Amino acid sequence: MVEIRTESGKWSEVRGIINTWLKDPTLYCGTCDSDYYPNHPACCEDPLIGDNWKFCKDIIEAIKDKKKNLKNEYAANNKLTFRSSLSLPSRLLFILEKHFKNKGVKLFENQKELRQFMRYFPQFRCPIKV
Helix, strand or coil: CCCCCCHHHHHHHHHHHHHHHHCCCCCEECCCCCECCCCCCCCCCCCCEECHHHHHHHHHHHHHHHHHCCCCCCCECCCCCCECCECCCHHHHHHHHHHHHHCCCCCCCCHHHHHHHHHHCHHHECCCCC
């Protein structure tokens, strides 16, 4: 099991992975997650074709819109029994989880790490306040 020594070290590593992932020009379907090839039949009934940059931008815009309509700063429901926390492109989440699994650790070992991620990457968090 490989241990990541500092909290910021883990999140610096995540930042590097995200930056590399954003530069990948591969087109794929956001609905079914299949790679897109021009002049091939559609992959599903409702294909949403784009690259990592497009899907990341779309999620960040959706989070900004969601924040405008929050009932409270913690993105919780009326009874405070459910709270939205993060919204990540599925491919990005898969890559991050796979990377850390290969190192013998989880992306989020506990709730503390989830909150750290939310602080380091506020563009992906739904609540205004962590």
